[in-house]
Structure formats: C-alpha cells, structure tokens
Amino acid sequence: MRLRRIVYAVMVSRWAPDARERLETAALDLFVENGYEETTVAQIADRAGLNRATFFRHFADKREVLFGGEDVLAGLFGDAIQGASPEATPSECLHAALVAAGAAMTPQQRAKAAQRVLVVAANTEVQERGLLKHARIAGSISGALRARGADELTARLGAEVGMLAFRIAVERWMESDDDEPFALHAAAALSELLTRAAEFDSRSAIPELTRGKAAVAVPARTPRRSWETDERHPP
Amino acid sequence: MRLRRIVYAVMVSRWAPDARERLETAALDLFVENGYEETTVAQIADRAGLNRATFFRHFADKREVLFGGEDVLAGLFGDAIQGASPEATPSECLHAALVAAGAAMTPQQRAKAAQRVLVVAANTEVQERGLLKHARIAGSISGALRARGADELTARLGAEVGMLAFRIAVERWMESDDDEPFALHAAAALSELLTRAAEFDSRSAIPELTRGKAAVAVPARTPRRSWETDERHPP
Numbered sequence: 208m209r210l211r212r213i214v215y216a217v218m219v220s221r222w223a224p225d226a227r228e229r230l231e232t233a234a235l236d237l238f239v240e241n242g243y244e245e246t247t248v249a250q251i252a253d254r255a256g257l258n259r260a261t262f263f264r265h266f267a268d269k270r271e272v273l274f275g276g277e278d279v280l281a282g283l284f285g286d287a288i289q290g291a292s293p294e295a296t297p298s299e300c301l302h303a304a305l306v307a308a309g310a311a312m313t314p315q316q317r318a319k320a321a322q323r324v325l326v327v328a329a330n331t332e333v334q335e336r337g338l339l340k341h342a343r344i345a346g347s348i349s350g351a352l353r354a355r356g357a358d359e360l361t362a363r364l365g366a367e368v369g370m371l372a373f374r375i376a377v378e379r380w381m382e383s384d385d386d387e388p389f390a391l392h393a394a395a396a397l398s399e400l401l402t403r404a405a406e407f408d409s410r411s412a413i414p415e416l417t418r419g420k421a422a423v424a425v426p427a428r429t430p431r432r433s434w435e436t437d438e439r440h441p442p
Numbered sequence: 443m444r445l446r447r448i449v450y451a452v453m454v455s456r457w458a459p460d461a462r463e464r465l466e467t468a469a470l471d472l473f474v475e476n477g478y479e480e481t482t483v484a485q486i487a488d489r490a491g492l493n494r495a496t497f498f499r500h501f502a503d504k505r506e507v508l509f510g511g512e513d514v515l516a517g518l519f520g521d522a523i524q525g526a527s528p529e530a531t532p533s534e535c536l537h538a539a540l541v542a543a544g545a546a547m548t549p550q551q552r553a554k555a556a557q558r559v560l561v562v563a564a565n566t567e568v569q570e571r572g573l574l575k576h577a578r579i580a581g582s583i584s585g586a587l588r589a590r591g592a593d594e595l596t597a598r599l600g601a602e603v604g605m606l607a608f609r610i611a612v613e614r615w616m617e618s619d620d621d622e623p624f625a626l627h628a629a630a631a632l633s634e635l636l637t638r639a640a641e642f643d644s645r646s647a648i649p650e651l652t653r654g655k656a657a658v659a660v661p662a663r664t665p666r667r668s669w670e671t672d673e674r675h676p677p
Contacts, residue, residue: 298642334577335570342573360610360631361638367602368642375595396595403596404639407533407603 227265227275229255234272235322243269243330270336273323276311277340281347283307284369288351297352297361298401301369304348305393308373312380312389320381345370368404372397462500462510464490469507470557478504478565505571508558511546512575516582518542519604523586532587532596533636536604539583540628543608547615547624555616580605603639607632 233254237246248269252262266272287307288300295303327333349366357365376393383392468489472481483504487497501507522542523535530538562568584601592600611628618627 296643331574335574338573338577339566339570342569360634361641363606363610364603364635364638365642367606368599368639371598371602375598399595400599401642403599404603404642406596407600407636407639408531 226255226257226261230257230262230265231272231275231319234269235319235326238273238326239322243326243333270333273326273333274336274340276316276319277337277344279311280308281340281344283311284344285347285351288348289354291355293355297357297365298397300352300355301348301365301372302394302397304351304369305372305376305397306390309388309390309393312377314386317381320377324381341370341374344373368400369397372400375400461490461492461496465492465497465500466507466510466554469504470554470561473508473561474557478561478568505568508561508568509571509575511551511554512572512579514546515543515608516575516579518546519579520582520586523583524589526590532592532600533632535587535590536583536600536607537629537632539586539604540607540611540632541625544623544625544628547612549621552616555612559616576605576609579608603635604632607635610635 230251234246234251237250237254246269248262249259251269251272252259262272266275284304284307287304291300291303327337345366348369349362352362352365353359372393373396375396376389379392379396380387380389465486469481469486472485472489481504483497484494486504486507487494497507501510519539519542522539526535526538562572580601583604584597587597587600588594607628608631610631611624614627614631615622615624
C-alpha cells in the first residue's frame with residue numbers, strides 16, 4: 208500500500224506540474240472512489256504526495272478543491288468582455304467570453320468535469336458551493352457588461368444568458384464523442400438561446416395584468432436604452 | 443428577561459397563527475439582533491415559545507428556516523404555468539407564474555424579506571442555501587414549461603428569465619415606499635427583460651467564430667421549434 212502510494216506520487220509529480228493541480232486530481236479521484244463525505248483533506252494531500260498545510264495554502268476547505276476552475280473562468284469571462292472592441296454588442300461580448308473560456312476547457316478538464324458531475328450529483332453541500340461559484344461568474348459577466356455602458360437589466364440578463372449557454376455547452380461538450388472544441392459548442396448554444404430569447408413576446412405580459420387591474424397604472428419601462436453606448440441600436 | 447420572553451411568547455402566539463411561521467419570525471429577529479452564526483436552534487425555539495423538537499419537525503436545519511417561502515414559491519410558479527391556458531406563450535406563462543407568486547408576497551413578507559437580505563448578505567453559507575432554493579424554483583419553472591411542450595432550451599431560458607424578473611421585482615418591491623402590489627413590479631420587470639432579450643442579436647455570434655475557424659462546421663441549430671405547441675409562432 209505504501210509502495211503504491213510512493214509510485215503514484217512519483218507518477219503524479221511527473222505529469223502534474225504544480226501542487227494545486229495535483230491536489231485537484233487527487234481529490235476528484237478520491238471523491239469518485241470513496242465518496243465526497245468519506246474523503247478527508249489529509250487523504251487528498253497524501254494521495255497528491257503533499258501535506259495538509261499545502262492543501263490549505265491552496266484551498267479554504269474541501270469543497271473549494273472542486274471549484275478552482277470557476278475562479279479562473281470568472282477572470283476569463285470578465286477579461287474577454289472588457290477586452291472586446293468598443294463597438295461589440297452584448298451578444299458579441301458574450302460570444303467573446305465563451306470563446307475565451309474555451310482556453311480553459313482542455314481534454315484534461317473534460318475528464319475532470321465528468322468526475323465532478325458524479326460528485327456534485329451525490330452531494331447537496333457541493334451543489335450549493337457550485338451555485339455560489341456560478342453566481343460569482345455571472346457577477347463577473349454582468350460587472351464587465353455594466354463597465355461597457357450596458358444598463359442594469361441588460362447586464363444581468365446577459366450574465367444569465369451567458370451562464371446558461373456555458374452550462375449547455377459544457378453538457379454537450381461532455382456528451383460528444385468527437386474532439387469538437389468547446390468554443391464551437393458554446394457558440395452554438397449561445398446562438399440557439401438568443402434565437403429563443405428573440406421569440407419571447409415582450410408585449411404579452413402587460414395587457415393581461417392591466418385587464419385585471421384596470422385602475423392601477425403599470426410602471427413605465429425605465430427610459431434608459433438597453434445598450435447605451437451602441438450606436439447601431441438607435442432607440 | 444424571563445418576563446419579557448413570556449410576554450413576547452404570548453404576543454407572538456396571538457398574531458402568529460402556526461408554529462412554522464412563529465419559528466420563522468423568531469429566527470429572523472434573532473439573526474438580525476445577534477447574528478446568524480451566533481444564534482442556536484434552541485434560542486429560536488425558545489423565542490417562538492416552542493421547543494427544539496418542534497423546530498426540527500418543521501425545518502431540517504438552521505438554514506432552512508430562512509427559506510420556507512422558496513418551497514411555497516416553487517409550487518406557486520409550477521402550478522400557475524401548468525394551469526395557464528393551452529394557447530399561452532412562454533412569456534404569458536412566466537407572467538402568470540409571477541402574478542401567482544404575488545399571492546405570497548404580502549406586506550408581512552416584505553418586512554421579513556428586508557430582514558433576510560441583511561442575514562444573507564452577512565453569511566456565505568446562507569447565500570449558498572438561497573442559491574440552491576432558487577435553482578429549485580428555476581427547475582420548477584423549466585419543468586412546467588417542458589410539460590407544456592416547450593423545447594429544452596426555451597424551458598431553461600424561460601426559467602432563468604422568470605427568476606431574474608422575480609429577483610428584480612423583489613428588489614424594487616422592497617425599495618418602493620408605496621403599497622404597489624408585487625405583481626405590478628413583476629409584470630414590469632418581466633416586460634423590460636423580454637424587451638432587452640429581443641434586442642440581443644442572435645446572428646452576431648456565429649460569423650465571428652467561423653471567420654477564425656473557417657474549416658470547422660458550426661453545429662446547426664437543433665431542428666425543433668422553440669415552442670412546439672404554439673400555433674401562433676410558425677417556424
């Protein structure tokens with residue numbers, strides 16, 4: 208058993224370049240093998256050929272080791288939107304963000320993602336942390352859109368649409384047998400979602416309510432334009 | 443101190459009709475007064491004039507006491523969409539769901555919501571549970587839309603748009619000084635979001651990618667129509 212561990216640690220140290228990645232790999236393997244609840248931080252560090260102190264230098268707790276990639280993604284999404292050309296529309300910004308995310312979606316990450324799905328499905332506590340991370344990525348997207356001059360609702364809607372496109376793209380990327388790059392799945396998912404978004408009928412909502420409550424004035428739409436800096440969308 | 447508690451318990455028992463609501467009220471008061479972390483289940487039960495066993499008959503843990511309303515909302519949203527007329531479009535379904543949610547958004551709930559914002563802002567663990575509950579409400583919306591014949595992406599997009607409209611409406615409802623009913627804020631928020639959704643340009647996403655990767659075919663849009671049962675939206 209001890210020999211197996213040493214052999215593993217040597218193997219791991221050869222192909223896993225840094226401690227953080229080794230810890231992530233060891234944790235995912237152990238979670239899948241023995242269950243998330245049953246795995247301790249000491250076991251993760253041991254499997255990675257490191258110690259507990261090193262683990263806690265990289266991750267605040269056991270759940271964090273599952274979501275290191277999410278912090279990277281939040282940065283990639285935000286930077287891509289901020290770096291898009293000044294004339295880019297919100298959908299072009301979202302597309303740029305998803306393509307940038309593709310840089311982090313390597314075949315190695317795809318294998319990890321499959322393990323992670325198993326772990327997350329089995330544990331509510333882990334799901335909760337995943338949702339918090341997703342909310343933070345969404346915050347990064349909406350913040351970057353706002354910084355470009357998008358109004359509040361466009362920024363928040365863009366973040367939700369972008370995150371949904373990302374989730375759908377990850378699902379398809381994981382299910383696909385071929386080596387189609389993530390960016391293609393992401394572009395397709397975004398395009399399909401935006402087509403559907405355009406099909407939702409905005410006028411249907413208000414009249415129904417005013418029929419029921421004719422005496423109550425419906426608040427007017429805020430006068431701001433939805434994408435104030437974009438000359439191509441006149442009011 | 444003891445007298446104060448007895449007086450409070452008598453007061454509470456007069457206007458709070460059931461144990462569940464009394465526990466929710468006591469918990470929110472204690473969380474705001476003393477902090478979420480510092481408050482124990484025993485203290486909550488004591489403040490409500492009940493015991494720990496009663497608490498755990500109603501709530502699985504301390505976090506759950508904050509989110510009882512979310513389970514009610516998931517039911518209201520799903521039922522309203524299922525009960526909408528067969529010809530209703532997805533946006534009309536979302537509108538019906540938000541109006542139905544209005545039934546739960548009483549002035550008393552508005553006061554509780556303000557307390558809850560304070561508690562949630564101060565505690566990551568509570569935020570995570572809130573996000574899990576929101577994901578479950580979104581699942582209730584997408585499930586109900588799917589059951590009406592919506593394709594997968596329309597159902598999921600509808601759920602995200604509906605939940606964002608709900609969150610924005612709650613924010614405005616809490617900030618407004620007058621007694622405008624929640625349903626009006628919800629209808630306005632939904633209408634504004636759908637207007638912005640229609641302004642996102644679905645065609646901009648694909649060409650940019652194909653310019654960069656001309657040799658790689660972009661996956662075609664899935665052939666299903668976005669709202670298969672709706673005769674008013676021909677393909």
